[in-house]
Amino acid sequence: MNNRxxxxxxxxxxxxxxxPFVYESRTLLILLTQVFIFAxxxxxxxxxxxxxxxxxxxxxxxxxxxxxxxxxxMKQFEPTIPYFLLAVLVTIVLTAIVSFVxxxxxxxxxxxxYAMLTLAFSGLFLVxxxxxxxxxxxxxxxTFRIPDLFKDRTDFYLICLVTMIVVFAILRRFTSSPLGxxxxxxxxxxxxxxxxxxxxxxxxxxxxxxxGVMAGLAGLLYSMSLRFVNTSxxxxxxxxxxxxxxxxxxxxxxxxxxxxxxxxEFAHHWLTELAKVHxxxxxxxxxxxxxxxxxxxxxxxxxxxxxxxxxxxxTKKEEKKAEEKIAS
Amino acid sequence: xEPIIETKGLSISFGGHTAVDGVNISVPKNHFxxxxxxxxxxxxxxxxxxxxxxLPTKGQIFFRNKEITKMSPTERTCLGLGRSFQITNVFxxxxxxxxxxxxxxxxxxxxxxxxxxxxxxxxxxxxxAEWLELVLLDNKKEIVARNLAHGEKRKLEIAMLLxxxxxxxxxxEPTAGMSVEEVPAILDVIRKIKRGNDRTILLIEHKMDxxxxxxxxxxxxxxxxxxxxxTPNEIMKNEIVQSAYLxxxxxxxxxxx
Numbered sequence: 001m002n003n004r005x006x007x008x009x010x011x012x013x014x015x016x017x018x019x020p021f022v023y024e025s026r027t028l029l030i031l032l033t034q035v036f037i038f039a040x041x042x043x044x045x046x047x048x049x050x051x052x053x054x055x056x057x058x059x060x061x062x063x064x065x066x067x068x069x070x071x072x073x074m075k076q077f078e079p080t081i082p083y084f085l086l087a088v089l090v091t092i093v094l095t096a097i098v099s100f101v102x103x104x105x106x107x108x109x110x111x112x113x114y115a116m117l118t119l120a121f122s123g124l125f126l127v128x129x130x131x132x133x134x135x136x137x138x139x140x141x142x143t144f145r146i147p148d149l150f151k152d153r154t155d156f157y158l159i160c161l162v163t164m165i166v167v168f169a170i171l172r173r174f175t176s177s178p179l180g181x182x183x184x185x186x187x188x189x190x191x192x193x194x195x196x197x198x199x200x201x202x203x204x205x206x207x208x209x210x211x212g213v214m215a216g217l218a219g220l221l222y223s224m225s226l227r228f229v230n231t232s233x234x235x236x237x238x239x240x241x242x243x244x245x246x247x248x249x250x251x252x253x254x255x256x257x258x259x260x261x262x263x264x265e266f267a268h269h270w271l272t273e274l275a276k277v278h279x280x281x282x283x284x285x286x287x288x289x290x291x292x293x294x295x296x297x298x299x300x301x302x303x304x305x306x307x308x309x310x311x312x313x314x315t316k317k318e319e320k321k322a323e324e325k326i327a328s
Numbered sequence: 329x330e331p332i333i334e335t336k337g338l339s340i341s342f343g344g345h346t347a348v349d350g351v352n353i354s355v356p357k358n359h360f361x362x363x364x365x366x367x368x369x370x371x372x373x374x375x376x377x378x379x380x381x382x383l384p385t386k387g388q389i390f391f392r393n394k395e396i397t398k399m400s401p402t403e404r405t406c407l408g409l410g411r412s413f414q415i416t417n418v419f420x421x422x423x424x425x426x427x428x429x430x431x432x433x434x435x436x437x438x439x440x441x442x443x444x445x446x447x448x449x450x451x452x453x454x455x456x457a458e459w460l461e462l463v464l465l466d467n468k469k470e471i472v473a474r475n476l477a478h479g480e481k482r483k484l485e486i487a488m489l490l491x492x493x494x495x496x497x498x499x500x501e502p503t504a505g506m507s508v509e510e511v512p513a514i515l516d517v518i519r520k521i522k523r524g525n526d527r528t529i530l531l532i533e534h535k536m537d538x539x540x541x542x543x544x545x546x547x548x549x550x551x552x553x554x555x556x557x558x559t560p561n562e563i564m565k566n567e568i569v570q571s572a573y574l575x576x577x578x579x580x581x582x583x584x585x
Contacts, residue, residue, distance in 0.1 A: 178433055178449060185430050188419035195379065195413075196492065197405035267336040 058118030066219030141230020153185025250302030
């Protein structure tokens with residue numbers, strides 16, 4: 001069963017790798033690039049929400065830090081590969097520091113109090129991006145050039161795809177490592193994990209840092225794909241996107257985050273296209289709200305979670321049948 | 329013999345109410361001590377103090393002559409002080425095997441390994457399966473813990489505690505809520521551990537008949553105070569204890585007077 005899933009993953013990956021060479025559609029490529037970037041972001045969020053059970057409303061701050069770091073480096077210095085690598089390094093260090101501090105605060109603040117704190121923190125970064133005009137150009141943001149290597153849309157598509165696959169592989173390994181298993185135990189029952197002899201704070205900090213760094217990288221790729229950055233990367237909308245993607249896809253499953261990202265991005269695209277048909281589709285956020293409410297009410301486990309449950313029930317039934325046969 | 333657990337004037341108050349009041353005990357190594365007392369006597373609170381879930385307002389706790397009064401539950405578990413909970417306290421959405429495997433993993437000291445696959449540590453799973461066999465849960469390995477019957481959850485709880493392999497076991501009413509048929513199996517498990525003669529066990533239990541033949545000593549708590557401490561026979565004959573259990577005793581001091 002596990003092998004079959006792996007084969008499915010490989011087939012999907014190969015299909016996506018070959019796609020730009022057989023089907024040339026600029027819009028689709030750009031759209032898929034966005035999907036990959038947001039998939040990385042949603043997966044990083046899932047490490048917090050789905051695996052460790054930490055609710056954060058400030059995940060956009062890591063995304064924004066990554067987005068602004070690359071923008072500032074490319075604008076203030078030169079759009080060359082060494083500066084790009086430096087920007088990646090700075091993103092990792094900055095997000096690691098911020099997420100480390102936030103992780104430490106989980107010690108004192110539980111569930112919704114922590115969520116409020118992260119909300120306030122990301123608000124702080126939003127204000128910083130607005131007011132530090134010499135560097136960020138305020139609300140309007142700024143455009144920047146990127147190294148030649150990333151200019152071609154197909155190349156950039158492939159780079160994003162490979163990054164996503166690598167992140168997926170790393171996080172899958174991470175979540176099924178002994179440490180990842182403890183994270184899930186913390187999600188289930190914090191007090192019990194403690195009395196088994198695990199010190200929870202260390203684990204929460206590790207989860208927070210890994211999630212933060214991954215989100216930073218997603219932000220970096222995001223602003224590179226637009227070659228533009230403004231304060232919108234720090235807004236609540238970005239966090240909500242991640243929340244929506246993980247919940248619709250299935251909390252606690254990495255594939256769910258990817259599927260959720262694909263679904264949301266495509267839905268967004270189609271709904272905006274429909275705006276030509278009727279003006280109501282201009283306000284696509286209304287539809288997202290409805291989808292969100294319906295998903296939480298009827299698919300609380302998300303797409304992947306629900307599929308898994310159906311599969312589990314089926315095997316259970318088969319087992320029962322087999323038992324009955326033996327009994328009779 | 330040198331005591332492994334010692335408390336000195338251990339007290340805790342919640343507001344004006346003193347739940348545990350100046351308890352002095354000393355438990356030698358590999359000893360089996362039962363704690364009895366009517367409801368609300370402070371038995372579980374006493375355990376919470378020993379395991380670190382609560383911090384005492386007064387008094388000290390020693391473990392192998394080392395003071396542990398201010399240590400966190402995690403540190404105490406690492407030292408060798410494991411406990412089970414009276415209210416069922418397992419990981420509801422993980423499988424039975426995974427529940428125990430986490431305890432085995434903790435005991436083996438694999439805490440921050442984040443690169444290797446958990447299946448690589450097959451030995452953990454095998455060990456976890458062994459513990460499950462001991463508590464007669466080996467046919468339920470793959471079931472999600474939430475779906476277990478109450479008695480089975482209690483057994484799982486015990487398996488997790490045993491898997492920690494701590495020197496001291498604090499068992500808080502291990503048979504509470506179990507059906508009558510299941511109790512002997514759990515008693516057997518406890519008897520087996522006792523026979524191994526390498527663990528110190530503290531047990532809270534209501535079923536007097538069941539603990540009398542197991543215990544090396546019995547202590548009685550009443551209104552937070554240590555009423556009596558002695559061999560099972562002494563306790564059975566103790567008049568104060570009898571009146572505490574049979575009723576009529578509301579204030580310890582009145583009896584002493």
